[in-house]
Amino acid sequence: MLDRPLPVLRRPLVLIGMMGAGKTTIGRRLAERLGVGFVDADREIEAAAGRSIPEIFEEYGEAHFRDGERRVIARLLDAEPFILATGGGAFMDEETRELIATRATSLWLRADLDLLWARVSKRGHRPLLHTENPRQTLADLVERRYPVYAEADLVVDSLDGPKDDTVNACIDALQDASL
Ligand code: S3P
Secondary structure, three states: OOOOOOOOOOOOEEEEOOOOOOHHHHHHHHHHHHOOOEEEHHHHHHHHHOOOHHHHHHHHOHHHHHHHHHHHHHHHOOOOOOEEEOOOOHHHOHHHHHHHHHHOEEEEEEOOHHHHHHHHOOOOOOHHHOOOOHHHHHHHHHHHHHHHHOOOOEEEEOOOOOHHHHHHHHHHHHHHOOO
16 A cells, blocks of 8 residues: 555545444545545535434434435535545435446445444434344344445445554555546
């Protein structure tokens, strides 16, 4: 990695993956390293709605959130190359997936269930996990979503170590793909 020039993004890079995969943390650091902008789709959705994600789910339901998410991602992708972290369900929406395939490069930040659970169980702000057995809910989502996430252009394992190791793995993947 060190002996190769840093990759230059020709299209926006969209990070996909489960809640707890580290899309926001890794995305922000990766953007800094590559000298491009960083946007978190969930924060944009909240700004557009004037409400937090739990409030949007509670007041309007998941379908309404997904509509907003689709619109916000479409608006954001109409821009210069930058890095976009998306919420875990965004890539499951067929229209959003097609849009990402047309306008961007997708990178799946993959993590195993134990690592995801270790991270998400520390915080309670994810409405989809407000269930009787949130670990099982997370496992069900992993099972349903991973075959779809596998359609991403690039796959990088989110490591349970220093964040920069995962950032470096993303840079390697981008270099290998010569994007
Ligand atoms: C969701 C993940 C969340 C947020 C919403 C729904 C999901 O984002 O978009 O709570 O469907 O997995 P993160 O993946 O950033 O936690």
